[in-house]
Amino acid sequence: MIKVKKRRVLLLPGDGIGPEVIAEVKKVINWFNDKKSLDFEIDEDLVGGISFDKHGIPLTDEVFYKALESAVIMLGAVGGPKWDGVEFSKKPERALLKLRKELKLFANLRPAICFEQLVNASTLKPEIVSGLDILIVRELTGGVYFGEPRGIKPIENGERKGVNTHTYTSSEIIRVARVAFDLAKKRSNRVISCEKSNVMEAGQLWKEEVQSLHDKDYKDVELSHMLADNCAMQLVRNPKQFDVILTDNLFGDMLSDEASMLTGSLGLLPSASLGAKNKDGEMRAMYEPIHGSAPDIAGKGVANPIASILSFAMALRYSLDLDKEAEALEKAVQEALNDGLRTKDIMSDKMKEVSTSQMGDAIISKLQ
Numbered sequence: 001m002i003k004v005k006k007r008r009v010l011l012l013p014g015d016g017i018g019p020e021v022i023a024e025v026k027k028v029i030n031w032f033n034d035k036k037s038l039d040f041e042i043d044e045d046l047v048g049g050i051s052f053d054k055h056g057i058p059l060t061d062e063v064f065y066k067a068l069e070s071a072v073i074m075l076g077a078v079g080g081p082k083w084d085g086v087e088f089s090k091k092p093e094r095a096l097l098k099l100r101k102e103l104k105l106f107a108n109l110r111p112a113i114c115f116e117q118l119v120n121a122s123t124l125k126p127e128i129v130s131g132l133d134i135l136i137v138r139e140l141t142g143g144v145y146f147g148e149p150r151g152i153k154p155i156e157n158g159e160r161k162g163v164n165t166h167t168y169t170s171s172e173i174i175r176v177a178r179v180a181f182d183l184a185k186k187r188s189n190r191v192i193s194c195e196k197s198n199v200m201e202a203g204q205l206w207k208e209e210v211q212s213l214h215d216k217d218y219k220d221v222e223l224s225h226m227l228a229d230n231c232a233m234q235l236v237r238n239p240k241q242f243d244v245i246l247t248d249n250l251f252g253d254m255l256s257d258e259a260s261m262l263t264g265s266l267g268l269l270p271s272a273s274l275g276a277k278n279k280d281g282e283m284r285a286m287y288e289p290i291h292g293s294a295p296d297i298a299g300k301g302v303a304n305p306i307a308s309i310l311s312f313a314m315a316l317r318y319s320l321d322l323d324k325e326a327e328a329l330e331k332a333v334q335e336a337l338n339d340g341l342r343t344k345d346i347m348s349d350k351m352k353e354v355s356t357s358q359m360g361d362a363i364i365s366k367l368q
Ligand code: NAD
Pocket: 017, 021, 076, 077, 078, 079, 080, 081, 093, 096, 266, 267, 268, 288, 290, 291, 292, 293, 294, 295, 296, 297, 302, 303, 304, 305, 307, 345
């Protein structure tokens, strides 16, 4: 059994803008080391397309073992058109799925927060999104993305059949529901659980298990159930009705992307993928911005590093028990925005456009 080293942070910048945004996270970690003596041990390695180019696979065993030893993995992004022709099992994205699955990172947390300073960046009316603060808890290692049988096979008449299997067990549902209820207690104490229990048996089981866990252990949290398609509609109609949304892997994928756009920019939103705590209270976790490798802007120094920096704030809070430091970092981001600093993706009238590294430096100067 490989032990988790408590202060070990593994940086996996990956492809495209990944290295640019993770470089800013590294500056922030170094700042905490230098100024707050937090002695994080930083390690850095290859993942995704860049690993494929060097080693012929998107995640080597060596990097995987480093990941197993690290309390925090900070991932940039993987993939890009350069690797479109690579065979499926060696695609950059397979590295992510392997890390999530093998490290058993079953709970994906995606906050969708609308920054007051950027209310106008949303495509929805300001009064609909102003003050928005939702947390989506998505199950990440089960459901249709992993279920067996799967594949494409020939059938009669020269046709082919594509098969994926949507499956959940009680324990898979209960462990992620517990995360959602526990987090709701630290927020507005409300969970809305989303599935398609009207047409899917796995959805019916989801609803029943969430309800019985609630009735047994979380009576003090307000729980309601919503069909996932209705949730998609309600998110654009009246998003502020939500506090914590609990949902499965497939619906969570869609709903969290939809929620992210309520806030205006992909470049602002962090995420955390958490595993279970062992008996010593140790947990593996990976933190990453929700955006991809943005090949269209890679290498230009214009990527927004805020999503990655806020991902590190989540790491401070959830993996390292440093709530005060997490708050300070989030506040520093707000203050840089208050000063009118904007990367290109969120630029608007009368604001000052800054590069990726200038935004990182400004946030660090606010930490001082
Ligand atoms: P994307 O998130 O990379 O980009 C979508 C749009 O948002 C682009 O116009 C991009 O310039 C912009 N954008 C994204 N992040 C930004 C940032 N930090 N600052 C400023 N602008 C930003 O999505 P895509 O174009 O669909 O995918 C590109 C590649 O990334 C694909 O190969 C895809 O598979 C991969 N991808 C990886 C991850 C991941 O590593 N977790 C997630 C999604 C997509």
